[in-house]
Amino acid sequence: MGPTTIVERTLPGPNPNGALRRIWREIKKIPSVSPVWGVLRAQYFKVHALQERISYIPRHREIRGQQWTKLQVGAGGNVFPNWLNTDRRPGRDVLSVDVTRPLPFRDGEFSCVFSEHMIEHLAFEQGRRMLLEIHRVLADNGKLRVSTPDFDFFLGLFRGEIRREEQEFMDWHTRSYTPHLPVHPLSVMNTMFHRWGHQHLYNQQTLSLLLQDCGFDRITRHRTGESDDPELHSLEAHGKLVGESHNRMETLVLEATKSARGRSVEA
Numbered sequence: 265m266g267p268t269t270i271v272e273r274t275l276p277g278p279n280p281n282g283a284l285r286r287i288w289r290e291i292k293k294i295p296s297v298s299p300v301w302g303v304l305r306a307q308y309f310k311v312h313a314l315q316e317r318i319s320y321i322p323r324h325r326e327i328r329g330q331q332w333t334k335l336q337v338g339a340g341g342n343v344f345p346n347w348l349n350t351d352r353r354p355g356r357d358v359l360s361v362d363v364t365r366p367l368p369f370r371d372g373e374f375s376c377v378f379s380e381h382m383i384e385h386l387a388f389e390q391g392r393r394m395l396l397e398i399h400r401v402l403a404d405n406g407k408l409r410v411s412t413p414d415f416d417f418f419l420g421l422f423r424g425e426i427r428r429e430e431q432e433f434m435d436w437h438t439r440s441y442t443p444h445l446p447v448h449p450l451s452v453m454n455t456m457f458h459r460w461g462h463q464h465l466y467n468q469q470t471l472s473l474l475l476q477d478c479g480f481d482r483i484t485r486h487r488t489g490e491s492d493d494p495e496l497h498s499l500e501a502h503g504k505l506v507g508e509s510h511n512r513m514e515t516l517v518l519e520a521t522k523s524a525r526g527r528s529v530e531a
Contacts, residue, residue: 320354327359334495335374335401337363337394338382342501347378363394372403376495380411381502381515388464395478404524408480409496411488414516416467418456421449433510471518480520488512491519 332348339349343357350361361367364386377398383391398408421430438447441459445451456462466474472483484492488500488511496519503511 320356323356324354324359327357332373333375335369335377337361337367337377337379337398338385342380344499348374363397364390367397367401369401371400372406373401374406375403376407376409376493377402378409378496378499380500381413383410384412384462384465385460386463391464392474392478395475395480399479399522402522404522406522407493407496407519408475408522409486409491409499409517409519410471410475411500411502411515411517412466412471413456413462413514414467415465415470416516417514418449418453418465419467421452429509429513433513436507436510466516468516468518471516475518475520479522481523482521484519486517486519488515488517493519 327348334344334347336342336344336347336349337351339351339355339358341355343349343355349355349358351358352360352362354360363382379398383394386394395408402408421434426434434447434449434452437452437455438445441455442451445454456465468485475483486492488503488508489498491497491499500511500515500517502515506514
């Protein structure tokens with residue numbers, strides 16, 4: 265069999281769908297078409313989101329009818345059994361809750377609350393109001409576990425000598441998210457401040473002060489997945505996205521308690 269025959273057999277056949285896509289891309293470049301297409305596309309996704317929410321109604325009615333003692337805010341796709349899982353975007357087993365508004369729960373309803381890699385997506389005052397609401401819905405001696413990117417870790421990348429695992433983290437982070445930028449601590453820092461909707465980063469000191477300001481005490485730091493309380497052990501799932509070793513390096517995890525004698529703080 266000659267080389268010509270081999271080339272003919274390996275050439276792709278006609279792809280009418282590909283041709284249609286190219287034609288449609290050209291049509292969308294027409295000034296009068298592009299804005300209309302943008303509006304139609306936005307409306308489609310709104311309708312699709314509404315259809316999803318409606319389909320969840322029977323399941324969500326069942327969830328609301330149950331008694332819960334553990335609450336997760338900002339669940340995303342990390343759904344826990346025997347927890348009330350909430351997120352701004354609902355899912356089949358995730359109720360829609362906007363943490364920038366008062367939480368739709370009674371005072372002292374929960375024994376523990378968990379939030380992973382979510383508070384950094386809120387402006388500082390929004391984060392403070394959320395923590396005040398969590399304090400309100402926690403029972404006396406209830407616990408909050410919150411995890412978030414650790415600013416001190418990223419700041420530490422700027423010191424003179426970088427450890428091998430930190431260099432590996434920078435290489436991975438730049439290659440994964442900003443391959444057009446140089447491998448440098450500043451590239452990583454800019455990414456953490458500006459991507460994924462991040463609005464405010466914390467270190468242990470500032471987050472501890474905020475928790476104290478919101479009425480919490482007995483604030484302790486833990487490694488991801490580790491806790492002295494079995495109810496709060498092995499909860500973090502961010503490592504599934506970034507790798508467990510990277511998650512341990514970049515993540516700050518604090519637990520705080522609502523003391524029975526704790527003061528009530530106004531928003």
